[in-house]
Amino acid sequence: MxxxxxxxxxxxxxxxxxxxxxxxxxxxxxxxxxxxxxxxxxxxxxxxxxxxxxxxxxxxxxxxxxxxxxxxxxxxxxxxxxxxxxxxxxxxxxxxxxxxxxxxxxxxxxxxxxxxxxxxxxxxxMPMKPLCKPTCAGLCSKCGVSLNDEQCQCDTVTLDPRWGALLNLASSHIDEN
Ligand SMILES: [Zn+2]
Ligand SMILES: [Zn+2]
Structure with a gap:
């Protein structure tokens, strides 16, 4: 220039x-x-x-x-x-x-x-977190599909991943018993 x-x-x-x-x-x-x-x-x-x-x-x-x-x-x-x-x-x-x-x-x-x-x-x-459009729905936190393109069948209640690890632990204990 x-x-x-x-x-x-x-x-x-x-x-x-x-x-x-x-x-x-x-x-x-x-x-x-x-x-x-x-x-x-x-x-x-x-x-x-x-x-x-x-x-x-x-x-x-x-x-x-x-x-x-x-x-x-x-x-x-x-x-x-x-x-x-x-x-x-x-x-x-x-x-x-x-x-x-x-x-x-x-x-x-x-x-x-x-x-x-x-x-x-x-x-x-430039924004710190650029968005492709203001209404961008983001990715499903479970299956990773773009929610702009499709609606997945996941349970959409989002869990803190640390709780997810505890829940897995809890359910494996239940399985063992
Ligand atoms: Zn986007
Ligand atoms: Zn999903």
């Missing part, structure tokens, strides 16, 4: 350019790559480039209840300021670069990379 801003950097403060964004990136650990698309409007400020991007993507996730793998759609609005690493006119290190590590920097070749902000957004936006 690299946008070349070398022209924009040479333009006066207040200049604005619109970019189409399309790129693939791994957004969550272990989730493969996602296609991110949308538009980004970049504004030249006196010291920086302000990116205002409206993007969307689908992230492959596993449902926390029924374990099915599904695409979680994510719409995001990203507002992020980027500072030039080098003065585009002189190639010298720009005055505005501070070393506190908070601000994002443009790359040395005057590209702006939206991957980091997109990754941060998706990471924060």
């Amino acid at each position: 690299l946008l070349n801003v070398s022209q924009l950097l040479l333009e006066p403060s207040g200049s604005r350019r619109e970019y189409q964004v399309e790129g693939r990136a791994g957004l969550l650990d272990g989730a493969g790559e996602s296609l991110v698309t949308g538009t980004a409007v970049l504004f030249r400020t006196d010291k920086s480039v302000w990116a205002s991007a409206s993007l969307n993507t689908d992230v492959v996730m596993e449902c926390g209840r029924c374990l099915v793998v599904f695409d979680q759609h994510v719409d995001m609005m990203i507002e992020q300021e980027f500072f030039p690493l080098l003065n585009p006119a002189t190639g010298a290190k720009a005055d505005s670069v501070d070393d506190d590590g908070e601000a994002l920097l443009l790359n040395e070749d005057h590209t702006l990379d939206l991957t980091g902000p997109v990754r941060d957004y998706v990471t924060l936006d």
